[in-house]
Amino acid sequence: MQLSGWGNYPKIKAKVHRFATAEDLQSLLECNGEYIVRGLGRSYGDSSLASHVISTDNFNRILSFDENKGVVCCQAGIQLKEILNVFIPRGWFLPVTPGTKFITIGGAIASDVHGKNHHVDGSFSRHLLEMTVMLGDGRVIKCSPGLEKDLFWATCGGMGLTGVILTATFRLIRIETAYIHQETLKARNLEHVMELFEASNEWTYSVAWIDCRSRGKNLGRSLLMRGEHVTSAGLNEVSSSRSSLKIPVNRCLSVPFDCPEFLMNQYTIKAFNMLYYQRIRNSIESSAVDYNQFFYPLDSVHHWNRIYGKRGFIQYQFVLPRSTSEAGMQRILQEIAKSGLGSFLAVLKLFGPQEESILSFPEPGYTLGLDFPFKPEVIQLFNKLDYLVLHYGGKLYLTKDACMSSYMFKNSYQDNQKFSSLKWRFDISGKFQSIQSKRLEI
Amino acid sequence: MQTILILGANSDIAKALAHEYAEHGYHLCLAVRNSERLDEDVHDLKIRYQVEVQSLEFDAEDYASHEDFYHKLSPKPHGVIWAIGYLGDQQQAQVDFEHAEMIVRANYLGAISILNIVANDLESRKSGFIVGISSVAGDRGRQSNYIYGSAKAGLTAYLAGLRNRLYSSNVHVLTVKPGYVYTKMSSHLNLPPKLTAQPADVAKDIFQAQQKLKNILYTKWYWNFIMMIVKLIPEGIFKKLSL
Numbered sequence: 001m002q003l004s005g006w007g008n009y010p011k012i013k014a015k016v017h018r019f020a021t022a023e024d025l026q027s028l029l030e031c032n033g034e035y036i037v038r039g040l041g042r043s044y045g046d047s048s049l050a051s052h053v054i055s056t057d058n059f060n061r062i063l064s065f066d067e068n069k070g071v072v073c074c075q076a077g078i079q080l081k082e083i084l085n086v087f088i089p090r091g092w093f094l095p096v097t098p099g100t101k102f103i104t105i106g107g108a109i110a111s112d113v114h115g116k117n118h119h120v121d122g123s124f125s126r127h128l129l130e131m132t133v134m135l136g137d138g139r140v141i142k143c144s145p146g147l148e149k150d151l152f153w154a155t156c157g158g159m160g161l162t163g164v165i166l167t168a169t170f171r172l173i174r175i176e177t178a179y180i181h182q183e184t185l186k187a188r189n190l191e192h193v194m195e196l197f198e199a200s201n202e203w204t205y206s207v208a209w210i211d212c213r214s215r216g217k218n219l220g221r222s223l224l225m226r227g228e229h230v231t232s233a234g235l236n237e238v239s240s241s242r243s244s245l246k247i248p249v250n251r252c253l254s255v256p257f258d259c260p261e262f263l264m265n266q267y268t269i270k271a272f273n274m275l276y277y278q279r280i281r282n283s284i285e286s287s288a289v290d291y292n293q294f295f296y297p298l299d300s301v302h303h304w305n306r307i308y309g310k311r312g313f314i315q316y317q318f319v320l321p322r323s324t325s326e327a328g329m330q331r332i333l334q335e336i337a338k339s340g341l342g343s344f345l346a347v348l349k350l351f352g353p354q355e356e357s358i359l360s361f362p363e364p365g366y367t368l369g370l371d372f373p374f375k376p377e378v379i380q381l382f383n384k385l386d387y388l389v390l391h392y393g394g395k396l397y398l399t400k401d402a403c404m405s406s407y408m409f410k411n412s413y414q415d416n417q418k419f420s421s422l423k424w425r426f427d428i429s430g431k432f433q434s435i436q437s438k439r440l441e442i
Numbered sequence: 443m444q445t446i447l448i449l450g451a452n453s454d455i456a457k458a459l460a461h462e463y464a465e466h467g468y469h470l471c472l473a474v475r476n477s478e479r480l481d482e483d484v485h486d487l488k489i490r491y492q493v494e495v496q497s498l499e500f501d502a503e504d505y506a507s508h509e510d511f512y513h514k515l516s517p518k519p520h521g522v523i524w525a526i527g528y529l530g531d532q533q534q535a536q537v538d539f540e541h542a543e544m545i546v547r548a549n550y551l552g553a554i555s556i557l558n559i560v561a562n563d564l565e566s567r568k569s570g571f572i573v574g575i576s577s578v579a580g581d582r583g584r585q586s587n588y589i590y591g592s593a594k595a596g597l598t599a600y601l602a603g604l605r606n607r608l609y610s611s612n613v614h615v616l617t618v619k620p621g622y623v624y625t626k627m628s629s630h631l632n633l634p635p636k637l638t639a640q641p642a643d644v645a646k647d648i649f650q651a652q653q654k655l656k657n658i659l660y661t662k663w664y665w666n667f668i669m670m671i672v673k674l675i676p677e678g679i680f681k682k683l684s685l
Binding site for chain 1: 479483490626629
């Protein structure tokens, strides 16, 4: 069947295999061919694409839960949404979550996802106590930061190239309510928003939406959102009628088909950005919002990727080290604003320290991610941006990437050789390869 | 809370039904040929829904064991779902009677054997329900799967009779006729995506229909119309079609 990542570019023909037990998977792997595992297909580009795709859809059971410690063990195909639905009513929340709950735990590990709390809590792998991985020859290996740690740190952020993650054991965090106290701050420009990030270091969650169309003295004007979990006492102050761990069921919208490409033109995008920025009147606004509104605003519109039309879109997300962040971000934003190609939903975030996972994306510094409707000019722009990102010592997020060159990869991911040698040690026959891993010559 | 017995709990529709009923607070008793295969599902259901879940060995074709199997159940179920189905291979069944017999045993005779026992018990308790998963294939024989279809037709008629008999005892019987569903049973077939449902959607339909005391459920709903047309085609024309 035809398959693509969330960006709808590229599209390929692939055969999809499913398994419900480890034995099923074992016999599946006995066949020849190149495989890559896929969860919900929310990586944007080609990292979950190969001629044979192993879907974890049917491998999604919760195997154990320790009520006292909040430690859960589950199979890799379970969705974050399911975990939230089961455990929020019991007072537990994910330690780290990206901007969508429509991903699997296996995907969260393979991409070593980060959230709005990276500066305090790191990426997902920091909270992962143990996992089991099936290698290409069918062996199942248990690994953790203390046991088989080469496999562990290569698999965290390893894009599914070491083997198939079967089960994961990780820690949830305690919450008293399902609400987040949110403050929204207006930032005039890039310098200002970076100041606000530094000033928000004590907050558990922080992220900024940035208007990548504004130029000149407004370059980088943004809205910074920061948040904390609301305590039960805190919720009573806001409203006594709300039940603390239950939230109203959100009505979801859906984009039913691919929209015509002209919908996303420079005028609509500019207007959107303008309205979004002006929506906040004061320099600080605060409110209590439920976790879906705070963490997953886009999840309320199913298939939102279709607004970019048939050709799809590419997300460009890079990180720059702290030392070059300010100058580099300034320079790159100028380039994007000048091109007039960037769209809405550009997101800026300050990362904190990162674990030793070999291929993980986060590192201390600023990261910026933004969507581009797919067209030839965008590829030209990416070439320029790649050059700048390399120049400032940064790198691109593999989970978003669809067109980076292997040159770029090898010069930006410092430990790429270490990863390759481990990958080929665990996967001697080269069973696990994606279109992305071949493009990047991993 | 009441317990639901699911016969053939390893099928994809049955698994989806287990989630659906557990989500609504029912306890579960899952019967399968090899109960070890269900260990992980049992953990999963217990943790997710905080209900009681047990798995038991049950062989639909070992008729002699059925009395004993049902007798030992504790607690006795409030509702029983027959979810066993075996598609078999039509071509092989045409030339190999043993294979044809296997299809009939699994889809039809096994159901009669265990559901007779269930019906007698529910009738004496004057409450409860039976859900039988039959198939649209039982509505009209077609050359591509009439052995399976005839067994399902038998099951459909059996369930209709049970419904009639048990009505006065306050026991409700629901006949389910699923169309195309993405399951292990159909994984080798090339199904039209627009007409093929996910097991979870089918399970939601079944739960709703059972709660509302519907008699016959086509799922998804459009199979009502498809089968109406299929049944209306005159036999003189139907026999010439390659269906």
